[in-house]
Amino acid sequence: MPNPTAAILIIGDEILTGRTREGNGHYLAGELAKAGIDLRQIRVVGDDHATIVAAVRDLAGTHDHLFTSGGIGPTHDDITADAVAEAFGARIGVREDARAILAAHYAGRGLEFNEARLRMARIPEGACLIENPVSAAPGFSIGNCHVMAGVPNIFQAMVASVLPALTGGRPLMSQSLRVMQAEASVADAFGHLAAEYPDLSMGSYPFVKDGAFGTNLVIRGTDPARIDAAMARLCALFPEGE
Amino acid sequence: MPNPTAAILIIGDEILTGRTREGNGHYLAGELAKAGIDLRQIRVVGDDHATIVAAVRDLAGTHDHLFTSGGIGPTHDDITADAVAEAFGARIGVREDARAILAAHYAGRGLEFNEARLRMARIPEGACLIENPVSAAPGFSIGNCHVMAGVPNIFQAMVASVLPALTGGRPLMSQSLRVMQAEASVADAFGHLAAEYPDLSMGSYPFVKDGAFGTNLVIRGTDPARIDAAMARLCALFPEGE
Structure with a gap:
């Protein structure tokens, strides 16, 4: 049986403008090779809703798995969750399980659970949460698309919790x-x-x-x-x- | 007038397998920002003919400029020139101007001008050569597609000779x-x-x-x-x- 295939979608203006040298794609490429999942494409796009929706549809539709990095934080330029929801035709809103995780995290640290932080509990309907052991705000998997944070140590922690649950093939x-x-x-x-x-x-x-x-x-x-x-x-x- | 748009296509199995951490995309992103050319996408694909042809057609068809990196060396896995030729419907063969540049370079260094090196004189019809001041083997521009080497110092030298000739916009x-x-x-x-x-x-x-x-x-x-x-x-x- 051939190995499953994958694509990686990196989201962020800071990469296309040359401000940030991207490293999550390289990290995940190595992990996928070990897991026996054939990485076929890495794509970097900017913080634009229609562009992200189109890229998610294209890449999720042509690979067994799509992994995304970036755009799930608390600020106005974090638009990945909404774009992925639209790509999968799913509704999105604050989910109670995600809200509870964030509430417990901030309460334990004396941090205010403000409206910006509540944005990070917006999860598409039908998605499974991906644990974030670093800063609590979860990623999520919907269909064959795994949505993760762009901050490298959080991205790596999310990869570590997602990858073992996927059916891999023969390691490269x-x-x-x-x-x-x-x-x-x-x-x-x-x-x-x-x-x-x-x-x-x-x-x-x-x-x-x-x-x-x-x-x-x-x-x-x-x-x-x-x-x-x-x-x-x-x-x-x-x-x-x- | 809006700035011209661009995409970068990085070609090479070594990046998708996690062996090599790609840096040419990051370098060119910074140069394009300075030149006032809006980078909209970076895409990495493997050494597969049909995949490269499809990516070149897609990205060249939807951006003002496409820049490619990798796959123009002397070995069997260097298939970019043939794929770009096919994407543009151009014939490809050894071109005399490219052959002359290589012949002079190898003669001056006492290196054999063997069949592998002659591969690097294969240039699509109608393309303009891009100078390679490092190791002579030229890149080329065909239509709106600029085909450059993957070795970082050669890539950077080629960018330096291509970019000033393009009409830029307002720097970012x-x-x-x-x-x-x-x-x-x-x-x-x-x-x-x-x-x-x-x-x-x-x-x-x-x-x-x-x-x-x-x-x-x-x-x-x-x-x-x-x-x-x-x-x-x-x-x-x-x-x-x-």
Whole structure:
């Protein structure tokens, strides 16, 4: 059976304007590979309602899972929950279970449960809450879409509670060989090897070190025996590699 | 006149598998903001021909400019040029001007001009070359699509030669105020201010420092006088900010 597929949707003007260098996509990419879920696309869009609705419909409709990051805080530019609700045709309002979680959290810390914070209890009908052990305000899953915070440590905590509940596939594994030759010098042999193993994915990544050209040759796949076999061939082709 | 719009397409399995943390999108986002070109989307896809063709058609068809990163090297997994050619309905083959640039470069360095390197002279018909001052192999522009290398220093050099030739708009400027209050405590006043300035984009970004909650309030726009006016109001609302 093929692995399930996934897309990640990152939401926030601060990324498209160059203010913030996004890292949640990279983090989740690594976690999905370990879980055996094939990440097919990462998309970044701004804080615009119609754009988010269209992206959620497109990506949730064409992948087994969609994970979103950002836009579920207390301020006017946090519009992800409403957009996801519209994309799934669900009503949205303050949900009692979410309100209770927030009320207990703020009461325990002597913080005011004001109207801005109440916004974070707005959850689409039919969604399941995603726990937020850092600052209480929950994410949620609706259909195949998992809506999480953009703040990196909260995002990572939410991923940790969502991912184990999903049915994964065979983890993506990789091995690599580092050769001190230019990419073009290894291209021919490496390309022929790749053609012999169509079930594996092989990529080459050039680098320059101390003025000399080198290339990292990476073999990826889900069957460790096949990766070992291809790797043995690769090492025979480039015995000086390491 | 509104600013021109743009999208960025990042191509490479190494990003979707979590091996590489992508930085070209972040770099170009900052350059586009300075040039007055509104970045609307960043998309990352893998080394799959049909996926790249579809993404190029979609993004080039809905933005004034599309910039791509990755997949134009000498190895079998470098398939961007062929996919872009197909997306634009252009034939592709080794072009004499590109071949001459590569031949001169390799001759000057005593490097063999082998078949893998010749792959990098494959350029779609009707495209203009983008200079590569680092390692010679050119990028190209076809229609509104600018195809550049994924290696960061080459990508940046190509951006530097493409961007000044494009008609930009009014640069995106921003000012920010740092307040030591939780996001939810500033949300109400900040949201009302944002509603008064619909021509500006305002975003709030929470942080924790030494256990205390703080928020960066950012005001973005293309009219410096409007940003100054909104910023003066913001500073009056939060006189303790800095």
